[in-house]
Amino acid sequence: MESEARSVKDIGPQGLRKRILQTGRLWLTPFPGDEVQVHYSGRVEGGPYFDSSRNRGAPFWFKLGQCEVIKGWDEGVATMKKGERAILIIPPDLGYGESGLPPLIPPNSTLIYDIELLSWNTIRDLTGDGGILKKIMKEGEGWANPKDGDEVLVKYEAMLENGTQVSKCDEGMEFLLGDDFPCPAICKAVKTMRRGEKTELSVKFSYGFKQIGNEGDITPNSSLIIYLELISWKSVVDIMGDKKVLKKIMKAGEGFDRPNEGSIAKVAYIGRLEDGIVFERKGSREEPLNLVCFEEQINEGLDRAIMTMRKGEEALITVRADGQEVPGMVSANSLLYYEVELIDFIKEPPFWKMDNHEKLEACEKKKYDGNMLFKAGKFWRASKKYAEKYIEFDHSFTNEEKVQANALRICCNLNNAACKLKLGEYLEASKQCTKVLQLDPSNIKALYRRSQSYLRLSELEKAEADIRRALTIVPSNRNVKLVYKELQLKQKEYIRHQTEIFSTMLSRMG
Secondary structure: OHHHHHHOEEEOOOOEEEEEEEOOOOOOOOOOOOEEEEEEEEEEOOOOEEEEHHHHOOOEEEEOOOOOOOHHHHHHHOOOOOOOEEEEEEOHHHOOOOOOEOOOEOOOOOEEEEEEEEEEEOEEEOOOOOOEEEEEEEOOEOOOOOOOOOEEEEEEEEEEOOOOEEEEEEEEEEEEOOOOOOOHHHHHHHOOOOEOOEEEEEEEHHHOOOOOOOOOOOOOOOEEEEEEEEEEEEOEEEOOOOOOEEEEEEEOOOOOOOOOOOOEEEEEEEEEOOOOOEEEEEOOOOOOEEEEOOOOOOOHHHHHHHOOOOOOOEEEEEEEOOOOOOOOOOOOOOEEEEEEEEEEEEOOOOHHHOOHHHHHHHHHHHHHHHHHHHHOOOHHHHHHHOOOHHHOOOOOOOHHHHHHHHHHHHHHHHHHHHHHHHHOOHHHHHHHHHHHHHHOOOOHHHHHHHHHHHHHOOOHHHHHHHHHHHHHHOOOOHHHHHHHHHHHHHHHHHHHHHHHHHHHHHHHHO
């Protein structure tokens, strides 16, 4: 008896207690709204059993936390794991209270229940207003869920609560998540499902099908029951962030590594026009095309998409044309479709595997490539080249190598700042100049370009400080004098604007 008393645990502040007879499996417990299945036997404290599902030979189902049972059950069962068997000691306030349940349960009775949690069906309120309730009938595989833009394949059957069929699709229907699908409930539910999962949805009319026929028994108060199965889906990735290049994964690749700029990618692809005509065919599995990533050997959108692929991945890449890709065959804004397989790739050796001489050489080459791209007006690509990762850490450099590395850092950061100014990324441009000034506080180009950045960001005081500092070092610098004139115009405009605001405030006060 002493050991039993020690194993009794309090649940909550109202006197509910639990003693575990058999521990459960795993660590999951049911949530409010879940449909739980239990076996139980119940008695009044000190009395015989008055009810038992075991004697009836059928388990008991109820929805947890929905007041379908006494409060002591709702609170106690919520703490149990699948397969757990426990004694719940339920005080009157969590049972039948002062009224009792005559003749079986007298007023103010403490109840003793022997409960075994057999299983439960998870029910989730997907909308927060009870508009779509989801019950999982069969668990899916893996952990991933489809997202907006993905192409999903589903089967479903929808019916009214009285069994009248509204719509059915046994063969499977494909659609893009986020498109205007006729049933909002299916779209919302699919985004919570895993591959192969089957669910039952209880759907209010407003979340149901937009057009469900003319049956006389369908009213605005009707609710739907939808049996939904997610067969599969294909992930769709927006490569550029503007929907001009989309990648639909047809076959997942291996591992997590992907090609980067300068990698040699072994690919095979077929390019088709919107009418299906093949306009380009490169490589095969036996003899793949060896492509240096991001070196303008192929369409830029296709190039960028390949750099998001994994070894062995197959994808359909859709590129919105600008009219230059296939002269005489496509116009601007038409679509090009590339069926691509990334057979393998070889990445450049990581900088931490290089010796000091190799790091400096690699940085020199990147600087040269960046300069060529800048002259060609390709500022985004040039900016990528100017990254100084090869010489970021120089603790192993000799003094001579450190001097060379610092010169490269200054040059690359200055050039990168020029790229960022061209791209309108003024905050990033100012950061690149600050890096230079930490190494060379009197660098005129860094002060000049940072003052330009500050002007575009309307940080006039910072711009003036940089300009005055530059003119102190080289009073005759023409470019700095020009940006100073621009600053003075902006300052006058700012003063005029502030004066107008102040005058307006005074007139309203008067």
